[in-house]
Amino acid sequence: MQILKNRHLAGWLQAAPLTLILLGFLVLPIATIVIVSFWQATEFSIIPAFSFENYEFLFGSAVTGRVFLATFRYAFITWVFTLAIGFTVAYYLAFHIRSQSVQIALFLLCTIPFWTSNIIRMISWIPFLGRNGIANQTLISWGVVDQPVEWLLYSDFSVILAFVHLYTLFMVVPIFNTMMRIDRSLIEAAYDNGASGWQTLVHVILPLCKPGIMIGTIFVVTLVMGDFITVRFMSGSQRANVGRLISNDISLLQYPSAAATAVVLLCTVLITIAILLRFVDIRKEL
Amino acid sequence: MEKRSTGFWVLTVFFALFMLFLYGPTITIGILSFQGEGGGLTFPMRGVSLYWFHDLFQEQAVGDIWGAFRRSFALGLMVMVTTVVVSVMGGLAFRKRFAGSGMLFYLIIASLVIPSILISLGVGLIFNQFGLKIHWATSGFGAQLTWTLPFGLLIMFAVFNRFDKSYEEAARDQGATAWQTIAHVVLPIIAPSLIGVGLFGFTLSYDEFARTLLTAGSYNTLPLEIYGMTTNVTTPVIYALGTLTTIFSFGIIGVFILTVWIMGKRRARLGSDAGKGV
Numbered sequence: 001m002q003i004l005k006n007r008h009l010a011g012w013l014q015a016a017p018l019t020l021i022l023l024g025f026l027v028l029p030i031a032t033i034v035i036v037s038f039w040q041a042t043e044f045s046i047i048p049a050f051s052f053e054n055y056e057f058l059f060g061s062a063v064t065g066r067v068f069l070a071t072f073r074y075a076f077i078t079w080v081f082t083l084a085i086g087f088t089v090a091y092y093l094a095f096h097i098r099s100q101s102v103q104i105a106l107f108l109l110c111t112i113p114f115w116t117s118n119i120i121r122m123i124s125w126i127p128f129l130g131r132n133g134i135a136n137q138t139l140i141s142w143g144v145v146d147q148p149v150e151w152l153l154y155s156d157f158s159v160i161l162a163f164v165h166l167y168t169l170f171m172v173v174p175i176f177n178t179m180m181r182i183d184r185s186l187i188e189a190a191y192d193n194g195a196s197g198w199q200t201l202v203h204v205i206l207p208l209c210k211p212g213i214m215i216g217t218i219f220v221v222t223l224v225m226g227d228f229i230t231v232r233f234m235s236g237s238q239r240a241n242v243g244r245l246i247s248n249d250i251s252l253l254q255y256p257s258a259a260a261t262a263v264v265l266l267c268t269v270l271i272t273i274a275i276l277l278r279f280v281d282i283r284k285e286l
Numbered sequence: 287m288e289k290r291s292t293g294f295w296v297l298t299v300f301f302a303l304f305m306l307f308l309y310g311p312t313i314t315i316g317i318l319s320f321q322g323e324g325g326g327l328t329f330p331m332r333g334v335s336l337y338w339f340h341d342l343f344q345e346q347a348v349g350d351i352w353g354a355f356r357r358s359f360a361l362g363l364m365v366m367v368t369t370v371v372v373s374v375m376g377g378l379a380f381r382k383r384f385a386g387s388g389m390l391f392y393l394i395i396a397s398l399v400i401p402s403i404l405i406s407l408g409v410g411l412i413f414n415q416f417g418l419k420i421h422w423a424t425s426g427f428g429a430q431l432t433w434t435l436p437f438g439l440l441i442m443f444a445v446f447n448r449f450d451k452s453y454e455e456a457a458r459d460q461g462a463t464a465w466q467t468i469a470h471v472v473l474p475i476i477a478p479s480l481i482g483v484g485l486f487g488f489t490l491s492y493d494e495f496a497r498t499l500l501t502a503g504s505y506n507t508l509p510l511e512i513y514g515m516t517t518n519v520t521t522p523v524i525y526a527l528g529t530l531t532t533i534f535s536f537g538i539i540g541v542f543i544l545t546v547w548i549m550g551k552r553r554a555r556l557g558s559d560a561g562k563g564v
Contacts, residue, residue, distance in 0.1 A: 011384025018376040025428035029408020092297040115489035116535040120528040124311030226401020
């Protein structure tokens with residue numbers, strides 16, 4: 001038992017299952033992807049080799065640049081909307097709801113969809129956005145348009161709508177969390193010094209919410225950049241992002257090529273996160 | 287109480303619209319799943335019936351919905367138990383600030399931000415290279431843990447950062463061993479959060495798609511089955527299935543929230559006898 005008194009050893013023993021799982025199912029798979037990205041593939045098999053062929057093809061193709069640009073565009077637009085909506089909702093819950101039980105109830109209402117299926121939440125947009133969907137029927141009955149609007153479903157619009165629908169709560173939760181920790185006397189002090197509600201919001205609350213906004217941003221940006229299923233489903237396979245490039249290669253059994261794209265995607269995501277982490281110390285925010 | 291400002295009412299309307307945006311589509315397919323026999327994927331309703339629910343229980347042309355449900359349920363339970371146990375152990379470990387804990391922390395964050403499809407692809411490749419059989423209960427199970435464990439651990443970090451150490455010290459002062467302190471003091475205090483971790487573990491596993499796509503092997507989990515249906519089923523039966531599993535998810539969430547709530551009540555009632563002495 002004496003040996004367990006050493007906190008480093010005891011710590012590693014307790015963290016052993018976690019470490020093993022992360023090594024086996026995170027570090028090792030990523031390492032494998034990096035190795036396989038240098039391999040070559042024929043139509044029937046993959047051949048261990050060391051070649052830059054996959055990367056040369058990737059960087060030589062005009063499609064790659066376009067697709068990466070589209071991926072960033074999805075991430076940026078989704079970020080703008082989820083931040084605006086998420087901040088407003090969190091602000092309402094944290095500063096306008098006075099009863100704690102109502103606050104908890106409304107907060108749960110915001111988070112419950114996170115625990116349900118994304119695929120079904122995407123499918124649920126079909127009767128709303130489709131050619132004969134509720135949106136088009138309403139627009140026609142109001143006389144806004146004569147013909148059904150075609151770009152509601154299977155377009156960039158529906159892709160971004162689904163992203164915002166799926167991921168806004170990743171903004172609401174961390175921003176709400178930081179807002180609840182703001183010392184209320186700071187806000188009173190701002191009012192006492194003659195700040196208007198808007199000035200208090202911009203100069204006091206917003207800067208204090210920065211950590212929450214950063215954490216939410218990390219979630220939304222990584223989820224959108226790594227996505228392939230939302231883009232595929234909501235665009236009816238008519239739009240592409242990097243994730244779809246990878247999943248297409250996989251379905252053609254072109255694993256080395258998929259791995260090379262995956263490595264580039266991984267680097268892009270990690271660089272983005274590294275930049276965002278400069279603005280926030282996650283360990284301090286828990 | 288001061289009078290509500292205009293801002294409050296504007297924000298209330300905004301929040302109500304957000305709720306409509308969040309739940310509207312789900313409610314819509316809920317209604318459409320009661321579509322009459324001749325009805326299609328959109329309004330109008332051609333009568334109201336349970337036809338499509340009934341259809342779910344018939345032999346399907348493709349796939350095996352109920353088998354997929356059973357597998358997803360079993361996998362969800364496996365992931366839930368593992369997530370709770372490993373997260374608690376990890377949470378306890380991180381309190382010790384052991385050498386290398388900083389690196390492990392960044393590995394956990396990496397697990398959260400690395401795109402799911404990379405995990406799926408990587409785990410699939412490893413199993414292939416080592417000649418192991420890809421199966422939902424092995425490769426799928428491990429791949430899902432890389433998504434549920436970070437959430438479990440982040441919750442445990444938040445819990446232990448707020449944990450009042452004087453309870454443990456009191457237990458030790460009264461002669462409790464390390465195990466007794468954990469079992470009779472620490473675990474009961476953090477129990478409601480553990481239920482939260484369990485909720486994340488089960489639901490995130492039950493709904494996971496990307497991480498199981500290449501790691502489930504020849505037997506599909508429910509989200510994979512549903513996704514498969516979207517490409518070849520064009521009847522409201524898919525809405526009926528969506529409605530059923532959403533109701534199932536709501537039920538599970540309800541059970542977890544109710545448990546936490548009852549625990550809180552019990553604790554408030556039985557937790558302290560202060561003021562009841564004389």
